[in-house]
Amino acid sequence: MIRNNILRVGRRNITVSTEQLLPKKYGGRYTVTLIPGDGIGKEVTDSVVSIIEAENAPIDWECIEISGLDNHGEGVQRAVDSLKKNKVGLKGIWSTPADQTGHGSLNVAFRKQLDIFANVALFKSFPGVKTKIQDVDLVIIRENTEGEYSGLEHESVPGVVESLKIMTKAKSERIARFAFDFALKNNRKSVCAVHKANIMKLGDGLFRNIVNEVGKNEYPEIEVKNIIVDNASMQAVAKPHQFDVLVTPNLYGSILGNIGAALIGGPGLVPGANFGREYAVFEPGCRHVGLDIKGQDVANPTAMILSSTLMLRHLGLNNFADRISHATYSVIAEGKHTTRDIGGSSSTTEFTNAIIKKLATL
Ligand SMILES: *[C@@H]1O[C@H](CO)[C@@H](O)[C@H](O)[C@H]1NC(C)=O
DSSP states (O other): OOOEEEEEETTEEEEEEOOOOOOOEETTEEEEEEEOOSTTHHHHHHHHHHHHHHHTOSEEEEEOOOOSSSSOSTTHHHHHHHHHHHSEEEEOOOOOOOSSSSOOOHHHHHHHHHTOOEEEEEEEOOTTOOOSSOOOEEEEEEEOSSEEEEEEEEEEETTEEEEEEEOOHHHHHHHHHHHHHHHHHTTOOEEEEEEOTTTSTTHHHHHHHHHHHHHHHHOTTSEEEEEEHHHHHHHHHHOGGGOSEEEEOHHHHHHHHHHHHHHHTOGGGOOEEEEOSSOEEEOOSSOOOOGGGTTSSOOOOHHHHHHHHHHHHHTTOHHHHHHHHHHHHHHHHHOSSOBGGGTOOBOHHHHHHHHHHHHHHO
């Protein structure tokens, strides 16, 4: 069954067409795979669970608690199996140890196995959060399954490492179409391809050319732009308003996403989602694990809460999504119960309770 998804953050609609199979629904309720992940994941997903419960939204959770730290990567199969069954997930971030001996990233393995190829991260200023630049509103659409994250590395002779960055026509085309589709459905004006084709003429050249071809041939109503990734970083810091939708290979999206997070007030404020043809996994757009503040009840759950509203919208539960999004924005704008990352002094729990209280008044 073909399905159009309407996502929404804040006051505007965000629509994504992904030809999703309809998730399973029993007796009017949906089962969603819940993956807290590491670091602050448990705290921020707990926040979402209590809000959804307070709202009586028809969601049942299937919780998969595995860690990127204390296993050798086998656990990811349980998460993949659960997703294959439920088709929809809400996910925190698994930590990936940076030593050379451990397994590769569970996050990468998970996205590849499910082929959730398109990552969408939304960077939109919040009324009430003080930042140097106001009214930022940009979207980064990032290819999730190849590029620099192919995980193909070897030491050919001692002291010489080869890391392969794989770029394909097929995957560049599908992420390009996804980006233009997104732009069209959300009344965005332009899509900008971020690349380094002046140096990586073949790989990034392919990506840039395909984005341009798809745009010109299939989406004449959307303007196509190009920018070199270095310049994109400078422009994003200095003049972010020139950007609308950015489409990027894997690594550049991660780096620019962190710049975007800094622009709007931090990683705790960036919602996101990953889409494939069959599965959708909602996950904070700026993928910080937060090991340093784990278990202290200080994390900002906004990114996870707004990711869950994207999920509710994906399931057609728009009214719940509207209410939760509205309550979250209101509590932040009022500024009395915000977390310390955005200048407040409330705990994760206090902020969550303020949202639940606000919901009761709506
Ligand atoms: C950098 O980007 C700006 C605007 O986006 C553009 O005007 C300028 O020509 C670019 N510079 C280079 C070196 O590509």
